[in-house]
Amino acid sequence: MKTILRWFRKPADEALRDEIEEHLAQRAEHDGITLEEARRRFGNPLKIQEDVREVWLGKHAEAWLQDLRLTVRGLRRHPVFALGAVTALALSLGASTAVFSVVDRVLFRPLPFAGSDRLVVVGQSAVIEPAPFLLWPDYSDWQKSQTAFTSMTALAAGTYDCDLNEQNPLRIRCAGVAWNFLPVLGMAPQHGRDFLPSEDRRGAPRVALITDELWGSRFGRDRAALERTVSIDGLPTRIVGVLPANFEMPGLQAADVLMPMALPPPARPMMGGVLRVYARLKPGVTLEEARERLRGPFQEALQYVPAQFRNEVRLSVISLREARTGDARRASWLLLAAVVLMLLIACANVSNLLLARAASREREMAVRAALGAARGRIVRLVLLESLTLALLAGAAGLGLAWLLIRAFVSLSPASLPQLASASLDWRVFAFGFALSVVAGLLCGLAGAASAPRVEQLHGVRATGPRGLRLRETLLAGQVAVTLLLVAGASWLVAGFYQLTHQDLGFDASRVFTASVVLPQARYPTPAAQEAMWNSMIERCERIPGVEAAALADSLPPAGRTRTMIFQRILLDGQPPKVSGTGGMVPWRAVTPGYFETLGIPILRGRGFTEEDRSGPPLVILSASLERRLAGSQSAVGRVLRTGAQTVDYRVAGIAADVRNAGLALPADPEYYVLRRGSAPEVMRHSTLIVRAAAGSPLSSETLRREIQSLDATLPVNVQPMETRIGEIAARPRLLAVLLSVFAMAALLLASIGLAGVVAYQVSQRRREIGLRLALGATPGQARGFVIRRIAYPVALGLLAGGALALGALDYASPLLHGIAAHPWLLFAVAALACAALLAAWIPSREAARLDPQEALRSE
Amino acid sequence: MSQKDTPQAALEVLVLKTLYRGPNHGFGITLHIEQASGELLRVEEGSLYPALHRLERDGLVSAEWRTTEKGRRAKIYSLTAEGLARLGELERSWEALSEGVARVLRFA
Numbered sequence: 001m002k003t004i005l006r007w008f009r010k011p012a013d014e015a016l017r018d019e020i021e022e023h024l025a026q027r028a029e030h031d032g033i034t035l036e037e038a039r040r041r042f043g044n045p046l047k048i049q050e051d052v053r054e055v056w057l058g059k060h061a062e063a064w065l066q067d068l069r070l071t072v073r074g075l076r077r078h079p080v081f082a083l084g085a086v087t088a089l090a091l092s093l094g095a096s097t098a099v100f101s102v103v104d105r106v107l108f109r110p111l112p113f114a115g116s117d118r119l120v121v122v123g124q125s126a127v128i129e130p131a132p133f134l135l136w137p138d139y140s141d142w143q144k145s146q147t148a149f150t151s152m153t154a155l156a157a158g159t160y161d162c163d164l165n166e167q168n169p170l171r172i173r174c175a176g177v178a179w180n181f182l183p184v185l186g187m188a189p190q191h192g193r194d195f196l197p198s199e200d201r202r203g204a205p206r207v208a209l210i211t212d213e214l215w216g217s218r219f220g221r222d223r224a225a226l227e228r229t230v231s232i233d234g235l236p237t238r239i240v241g242v243l244p245a246n247f248e249m250p251g252l253q254a255a256d257v258l259m260p261m262a263l264p265p266p267a268r269p270m271m272g273g274v275l276r277v278y279a280r281l282k283p284g285v286t287l288e289e290a291r292e293r294l295r296g297p298f299q300e301a302l303q304y305v306p307a308q309f310r311n312e313v314r315l316s317v318i319s320l321r322e323a324r325t326g327d328a329r330r331a332s333w334l335l336l337a338a339v340v341l342m343l344l345i346a347c348a349n350v351s352n353l354l355l356a357r358a359a360s361r362e363r364e365m366a367v368r369a370a371l372g373a374a375r376g377r378i379v380r381l382v383l384l385e386s387l388t389l390a391l392l393a394g395a396a397g398l399g400l401a402w403l404l405i406r407a408f409v410s411l412s413p414a415s416l417p418q419l420a421s422a423s424l425d426w427r428v429f430a431f432g433f434a435l436s437v438v439a440g441l442l443c444g445l446a447g448a449a450s451a452p453r454v455e456q457l458h459g460v461r462a463t464g465p466r467g468l469r470l471r472e473t474l475l476a477g478q479v480a481v482t483l484l485l486v487a488g489a490s491w492l493v494a495g496f497y498q499l500t501h502q503d504l505g506f507d508a509s510r511v512f513t514a515s516v517v518l519p520q521a522r523y524p525t526p527a528a529q530e531a532m533w534n535s536m537i538e539r540c541e542r543i544p545g546v547e548a549a550a551l552a553d554s555l556p557p558a559g560r561t562r563t564m565i566f567q568r569i570l571l572d573g574q575p576p577k578v579s580g581t582g583g584m585v586p587w588r589a590v591t592p593g594y595f596e597t598l599g600i601p602i603l604r605g606r607g608f609t610e611e612d613r614s615g616p617p618l619v620i621l622s623a624s625l626e627r628r629l630a631g632s633q634s635a636v637g638r639v640l641r642t643g644a645q646t647v648d649y650r651v652a653g654i655a656a657d658v659r660n661a662g663l664a665l666p667a668d669p670e671y672y673v674l675r676r677g678s679a680p681e682v683m684r685h686s687t688l689i690v691r692a693a694a695g696s697p698l699s700s701e702t703l704r705r706e707i708q709s710l711d712a713t714l715p716v717n718v719q720p721m722e723t724r725i726g727e728i729a730a731r732p733r734l735l736a737v738l739l740s741v742f743a744m745a746a747l748l749l750a751s752i753g754l755a756g757v758v759a760y761q762v763s764q765r766r767r768e769i770g771l772r773l774a775l776g777a778t779p780g781q782a783r784g785f786v787i788r789r790i791a792y793p794v795a796l797g798l799l800a801g802g803a804l805a806l807g808a809l810d811y812a813s814p815l816l817h818g819i820a821a822h823p824w825l826l827f828a829v830a831a832l833a834c835a836a837l838l839a840a841w842i843p844s845r846e847a848a849r850l851d852p853q854e855a856l857r858s859e
Numbered sequence: 860m861s862q863k864d865t866p867q868a869a870l871e872v873l874v875l876k877t878l879y880r881g882p883n884h885g886f887g888i889t890l891h892i893e894q895a896s897g898e899l900l901r902v903e904e905g906s907l908y909p910a911l912h913r914l915e916r917d918g919l920v921s922a923e924w925r926t927t928e929k930g931r932r933a934k935i936y937s938l939t940a941e942g943l944a945r946l947g948e949l950e951r952s953w954e955a956l957s958e959g960v961a962r963v964l965r966f967a
Contacts, residue, residue: 015924015934016908018932018934019885019908019933019934020885020908022884022885022886022931022932022933022934023884023885023886023889023904025931026884026886026887027886027889030886030890041904042904042905043903043904043905044905047905048905048908048909051905051906051908051909052908052909052912054909055909055912055913055916056912056916
């Protein structure tokens with residue numbers, strides 16, 4: 001090994017040269033001859049260098065090294081070709097590597113839990129709650145009676161905002177978990193200890209596990225933080241341990257602190273106590289088997305579901321990985337496919353380039369063959385060239401990948417937390433390297449396949465029809481793939497545009513939102529809470545530049561709202577005619593200024609006023625809810641009751657529909673209840689909405705300061721409404737951006753490839769074109785001749801690509817709702833045809849400008 | 860004066876024997892072999908250096924760059940312990956070879 005290394009250092013070569021020079025000098029001196037004469041008598045210095053190198057490297061290594069030097073030299077002599085090939089490959093290798101780093105986390109990377117392929121998510125799923133869940137009494141029962149799992153654990157559904165109330169209050173996320181949460185998932189605290197079963201009971205002293213990040217940022221990694229008691233939501237809680245650095249919640253929920261759920265002993269009927277349940281499959285038990293084995297417990301649990309809802313509930317056992325990624329998997333596979341396609345295009349381009357070069361080097365190759373180079377050696381030369389190009393491109397591509405990954409992370413939507421942790425780690429690096437090698441081999445294959453034999457040393461100039469056909473096939477493939485990418489990208493971009501420019505039903509401009517949580521300790525009663533909320537609204541209304549202010553417990557277009565089962569809404573005492581639950585209806589508790597602040601029109605009746613707050617209970621329905629409850633009749637003035645309450649609400653008015661189920665799905669019917677200072681309308685956390693007047697310099701910072709001036713220990717999260725909406729559209733934005741980048745790059749590469757083929761055509765057929773010109777063809781006809789030839793592969797590619805695109809768009813359609821795909825396919829076809837024409841036009845000018853005499857004489 | 864080009868195997872033992880006398884550089888070795896053989900042997904300079912490097916690779920000689928009295932830099936080779944042992948072996952086998960050849964030639 002050290003011998004090889006010795007010769008990879010340039011100094012070794014130079015040292016030998018010095019040695020020989022010294023020898024020659026002494027010989028010249030001794031024999032009394034000139035240095036040149038001595039050199040002449042000495043022999044061939046190059047041969048000596050080679051022989052010495054062979055001594056140190058052995059025979060084969062010497063041959064490889066020679067070939068490598070030849071390759072590098074050849075590439076340096078043709079920098080344009082080399083640069084073109086490296087750029088094309090680097091673009092696609094870099095993009096592929098970057099996309100892999102993201103997709104890896106969704107599809108392939110093992111989860112940080114021990115034996116994660118045995119972890120599953122278990123529960124019931126229903127129309128009203130599609131994510132699998134179990135109620136606490138059912139969970140207890142199943143733990144005793146199930147036979148499918150070695151262990152089960154649970155997490156209280158809905159991690160929540162909580163406050164670390166000390167000198168500087170910190171808003172963090174808390175999660176309630178079962179005591180065996182960590183062991184079942186296969187993790188253990190890195191410091192301190194885990195929870196004890198005795199701590200998971202109502203009334204037990206409060207304990208908590210904190211994340212490594214919180215330990216660093218808040219406690220300075222001080223070991224003394226363990227066993228310290230802090231105040232969380234005003235209640236003293238002892239920190240007993242620190243979670244490992246690679247900890248993440250199984251469903252990727254955000255959590256800074258874990259605490260035992262500490263639920264009361266299970267008893268039916270139970271409201272609340274909704275749990276997310278994770279379990280570890282017994283060895284050898286498949287998902288199917290687990291479902292079978294759970295059928296009994298599931299049927300038992302079903303008994304407690306009201307009869308009319310029973311057929312909406314299903315048993316759900318899914319692998320943890322699938323539960324985490326959901327439809328991100330579909331998008332990931334699509335992205336990966338797009339990237340592989342890009343790579344194929346780049347390889348096709350580079351293959352074409354290599355083939356063109358092979359054609360011009362045929363003479364050289366044939367001579368080598370005649371001089372005794374084995375065919376294998378020639379093939380090796382070609383492969384070495386393409387590999388070198390590919391590895392160089394791979395290195396450059398890594399730089400590009402790093403840039404792209406940073407861009408992806410900044411674009412990453414909150415709903416895809418895996419993205420935020422994408423980075424250039426060794427897995428990604430290895431993938432990039434492997435891909436470079438594959439690309440190099442692929443590209444080289446085309447060239448190697450057409451390596452000439454000795455028999456071809458007969459003065460035949462060019463690769464005949466065989467080489468050209470290969471290039472045209474590659475071109476057709478390129479066109480097909482590019483069409484796919486362009487069609488997909490334009491479809492996604494159109495969809496994204498529509499998503500973000502649709503009418504949301506409310507006016508988000510100049511609106512700020514401030515979400516606040518009142519700690520239990522300082523505001524223990526609804527009265528105290530309501531007093532604070534009122535002060536906040538008054539303060540906000542008095543800020544100069546504020547047009548309107550309001551308070552609501554939730555906001556459109558997306559987010560958690562309180563909900564009511566549709567079937568339980570009684571209008572004039574009558575339940576609606578619906579089978580089953582009728583789905584969930586979101587409702588909000590709002591102050592009178594809500595509709596004005598958000599610019600939601602009141603269609604009929606009237607909105608809420610300040611006086612109403614001390615009057616009888618009022619409710620406002622959305623137009624679609626009125627339609628569902630009352631059909632074509634008006635609901636204004638009628639009486640509403642919801643759920644198990646005994647309060648009669650009078651319908652004051654009807655509000656216009658607002659997008660409240662995210663940006664893509666149609667709006668759910670909803671209703672608004674006037675906040676009047678008593679539960680259930682009053683909650684500890686709500687969101688302030690403030691509309692600034694036109695031209696007002698109101699900023700998030702000002703708003704935050706104003707609110708905190710009322711109570712400095714309140715952590716307040718202020719955000720312009722438009723930013724909030726932007727975050728919701730983050731995922732489709734990311735996809736649209738990604739695919740557009742690929743499509744544009746693919747279009748560029750395909751155009752370059754096309755131009756290359758046409759130019760090649762022109763150069764190879766100079767005689768023929770010259771002949772035609774001499775026989776009276778016009779320059780225009782000469783161009784037409786050249787362009788016509790590439791029309792066939794391009795048309796073939798468009799056809800094939802179109803067919804593929806139809807299939808692919810089908811697969812991708814769940815990702816964006818309601819956008820028709822086919823017009824965009826046609827657009828893509830047209831765009832590509834134009835691009836092809838343009839790409840062919842420029843080199844075809846060469847054909848038109850050919851001088852017939854010169855062309856006929858050219859050899 | 861007819862001079863035969865020294866074959867490779869012979870070159871090895873000649874170089875080792877030369878270095879037995881003391882460290883030397885490439886040209887010095889060439890000169891010594893030519894002079895000591897009474898001009899009967901001539902070193903093919905093209906094969907000297909590969910041979911020297913082969914010996915160095917196999918650990919039979921060691922080399923280092925030194926500055927000569929004339930102020931020039933030259934690579935000086937010296938015999939190692941293994942080289943000494945190998946020299947002994949090669950000397951014996953060469954003597955056996957030449958004795959054997961001589962016997963066959965005398966036999967007729």
